[in-house]
Amino acid sequence: MRAFMKKSGFRKMICRGAALLSSLIIVFGGTAARIYGTEAAPEDNAAGQPAAEQPAAEQPAAAEVPAGADPSIVVTNGIPGWPAADDVFSDAAVLIDADTGTVLFDKSKDVPMYPASVTKLMTILLALENGNLEDQVVMTETGTAYCENGSSNLYTQVGEVFTLEQLLYGTMLKSANDMATQVGEYIGGTLDNFIQMMNDRALSLGCTGTHFENACGMPNDAHVTTAHDLARIAQQDLKYEKFRQIVNTATYTIPPTNMTPTERDMTNHNALLVVPDFYYPGIIGGKTGYTDAAQSCLSNFASRNGMTLIVITLHAMDGSYAAQDNVDLLNYGFDHFKLVDVGLPEYITSGGKVMIPSTANVNECRVEKAESVNAEGAEMVDWVYYYGDHRVGNMLMTKENADAYEKHLLIEAKKKEKAESKNKNKKTDDSSKTSVNEKKSESEGTGSGKTLSTESGPETENSPVPDHSEDESSHNNKVRSLEVKIIIGFVIFIIVFVVVMLGALTYGRRKNRRKR
Numbered sequence: 001m002r003a004f005m006k007k008s009g010f011r012k013m014i015c016r017g018a019a020l021l022s023s024l025i026i027v028f029g030g031t032a033a034r035i036y037g038t039e040a041a042p043e044d045n046a047a048g049q050p051a052a053e054q055p056a057a058e059q060p061a062a063a064e065v066p067a068g069a070d071p072s073i074v075v076t077n078g079i080p081g082w083p084a085a086d087d088v089f090s091d092a093a094v095l096i097d098a099d100t101g102t103v104l105f106d107k108s109k110d111v112p113m114y115p116a117s118v119t120k121l122m123t124i125l126l127a128l129e130n131g132n133l134e135d136q137v138v139m140t141e142t143g144t145a146y147c148e149n150g151s152s153n154l155y156t157q158v159g160e161v162f163t164l165e166q167l168l169y170g171t172m173l174k175s176a177n178d179m180a181t182q183v184g185e186y187i188g189g190t191l192d193n194f195i196q197m198m199n200d201r202a203l204s205l206g207c208t209g210t211h212f213e214n215a216c217g218m219p220n221d222a223h224v225t226t227a228h229d230l231a232r233i234a235q236q237d238l239k240y241e242k243f244r245q246i247v248n249t250a251t252y253t254i255p256p257t258n259m260t261p262t263e264r265d266m267t268n269h270n271a272l273l274v275v276p277d278f279y280y281p282g283i284i285g286g287k288t289g290y291t292d293a294a295q296s297c298l299s300n301f302a303s304r305n306g307m308t309l310i311v312i313t314l315h316a317m318d319g320s321y322a323a324q325d326n327v328d329l330l331n332y333g334f335d336h337f338k339l340v341d342v343g344l345p346e347y348i349t350s351g352g353k354v355m356i357p358s359t360a361n362v363n364e365c366r367v368e369k370a371e372s373v374n375a376e377g378a379e380m381v382d383w384v385y386y387y388g389d390h391r392v393g394n395m396l397m398t399k400e401n402a403d404a405y406e407k408h409l410l411i412e413a414k415k416k417e418k419a420e421s422k423n424k425n426k427k428t429d430d431s432s433k434t435s436v437n438e439k440k441s442e443s444e445g446t447g448s449g450k451t452l453s454t455e456s457g458p459e460t461e462n463s464p465v466p467d468h469s470e471d472e473s474s475h476n477n478k479v480r481s482l483e484v485k486i487i488i489g490f491v492i493f494i495i496v497f498v499v500v501m502l503g504a505l506t507y508g509r510r511k512n513r514r515k516r
Contacts, residue, residue: 075106079390081364083336083357088328089321090296090313094227095329097339098238098301098308100393102355104333109228112209113314116289117152117175118297119217119225121233122198123183124168128240130187133165142191143182146216153178154266160259165242169252172287174266177216184215191215205232219291227312234299234310238284247285247301250274271323272300278323280330284308290319298322302330307355309333342385343395347405354385354393365392371399 074085085105092113095105103109139160147153154176156162162170162179164186170179181191188194191214198212207229213220237243250273254264269288271278286300296316302309311329316322340362343352354362365385372380379399385392397405 073107075109076103076390080388081357081360082387082390083332085332086328088313088325089316090325091315092227093311093313093325093329094231095309095311095333096228096231096235097333097337097355098235098310099339099353100351100355101232101235102392103228103390104309104337104355105329106228109231110209110226112224112226114219114223114291114294114297115217115225115230115314116291116294116297117177117217118230118287118289118299118312118314119212119215119223120171120175120180121230121237121287121299122201122212123180123215124171124243124246125233125237126194126197126201127164127168127183127187128237128243131164131183133163133168133242135164135186136161137164137167137182137186139178139182140185142185143178146177146181146218151177151218154254154264156182157259160257162254162257166254168242169246169249170254170266171216172246173249173252173268175269175288177218180216181214202229202233205229205236207232217289217291217294219293227314230299230312231310234301234312238301238308238310244284247287248273248283249285270298270300271319272302272326275323278327280327282334286326288319296322298326300326300330302334304334307334307337307339342393343383343397344405344408347397347401347408349380349396349398349401351383351393351395353395356387356392360387369402 074087076082077084088107090107092108092111093105094103094107094109096103139156139158139162141158144156144158147155152175154170154174156176156178164183167179167183167186170176171183184194184198185191188197194215195212198215199210202210202212202225207225209224209226210229211222211224213223217223247268247270250268252266254266256262268274268285270286272280272283273285280300280302282302282304284301284303286298289297294315296319297314298316298319299310299312301311309330311326311333313322313325313329316325336358337355338358340354340356341352342354342362345352354365356362356365362385365387368384368386370382370384372382374380380396381399381402382394382396383402384394
């Protein structure tokens with residue numbers, strides 16, 4: 001037998017047959033597994049690890065919070081539906097809309113703090129409300145007393161004459177304490193009287209956390225205000241075009257006076273106006289402030305897309321932190337909020353706008369009405385809008401206009417209801433007509449085999465719309481049937497192969513016996 005196999009190459013034939021048989025088993029084994037739902041063991045992945053042990057995909061890292069930031073102390077972050085804001089470096093900050101007074105960002109906005117020279121927002125307000133810009137103002141010892149080293153001033157002299165306008169430029173650009181104090185004495189008659197005017201005006205604006213002791217912001221334990229109170233004061237300042245002009249001026253020159261033969265140049269200290277790295281498009285201007293006790297304080301006002309925002313920051317470590325806080329808060333406001341008109345101008349005395357998140361709708365606000373009597377004795381109605389419990393705007397009307405406006409709303413509501421009812425009836429009629437036409441068409445076309453145009457292609461009226469799920473099932477059954485036939489054929493092939501092999505072996509044995 002061995003001699004026969006060696007001589008005839010039968011061993012090679014058997015080996016090749018076994019190899020072919022192994023390959024066929026692998027191929028058709030996979031087919032059988034697919035047909036009968038069995039699963040092979042997991043293959044190794046490209047990294048050489050079993051698939052079951054493949055590590056999960058790496059998840060993107062969470063957004064980093066700036067160092068030192070703590071959004072949890074931002075009060076407005078607690079308003080449901082309000083855009084979330086990051087913390088700022090300053091110890092207190094507020095961002096409000098100039099039109100509605102809506103508070104967009106609140107961090108310790110009502111905590112009394114030293115304001116430094118941001119105090120001068122009130123000084124210039126009283127000057128614009130009570131003074132004449134062309135008035136000639138003579139410097140006195142009251143003003144020049146602040147011409148001391150370490151105090152920001154223009155080194156004015158007793159008897160030197162300036163216009164009130166020049167003093168205001170010096171107050172806001174140079175932050176000159178001598179000029180601010182002289183403005184106070186001139187407007188108030190005495191400095192003490194002016195300080196009383198400052199405190200009275202603050203109360204009239206609702207600034208309950210404010211108490212002024214001087215006109216310039218020099219250190220005094222009792223001289224305090226809040227970020228929100230300063231924002232309220234700035235709201236009033238912005239009503240004056242002259243204020244906007246002054247704070248938007250980068251440089252200003254005071255010509256020679258009766259006592260100084262040379263010009264005096266002043267440069268605005270506001271980084272958002274004059275420093276390229278912090279320059280803010282849409283900037284109106286602002287006011288800086290610094291003392292050792294107050295640290296860096298800063299206010300700024302900017303307009304974009306019909307919105308004007310006011311930002312106040314108090315007690316930052318240095319001017320760059322304060323400037324960055326101002327930029328970040330202005331960006332937050334312009335990026336996440338919108339100003340929406342409400343009511344009709346012909347009925348409104350003041351207001352008529354609400355500031356809400358960009359993704360919100362004014363219909364989400366609730367409205368409360370409050371009646372009052374103004375200083376002239378006229379009855380007024382204030383329609384106050386709230387986003388949740390957060391005030392976002394109002395519209396003030398006389399009682400007469402409020403009644404007329406409510407009648408207008410009632411008429412419009414009835415018109416809308418009537419139009420909706422009419423549209424509903426029209427839709428019902430159209431639906432009825434469509435139903436009648438369909439029934440008529442079915443009656444005329446029954447049994448005719450008439451072709452209808454459908455989204456799936458032409459179909460006869462008597463045939464159903466193709467069910468593609470049934471077609472797919474039929475196709476799968478055909479594929480499975482074919483694969484079963486292949487397997488059966490493979491089994492037959494193996495049987496034939498085995499029979500041939502056995503026959504060959506039997507033949508070899510008989511031939512070997514004959515030779516013996």
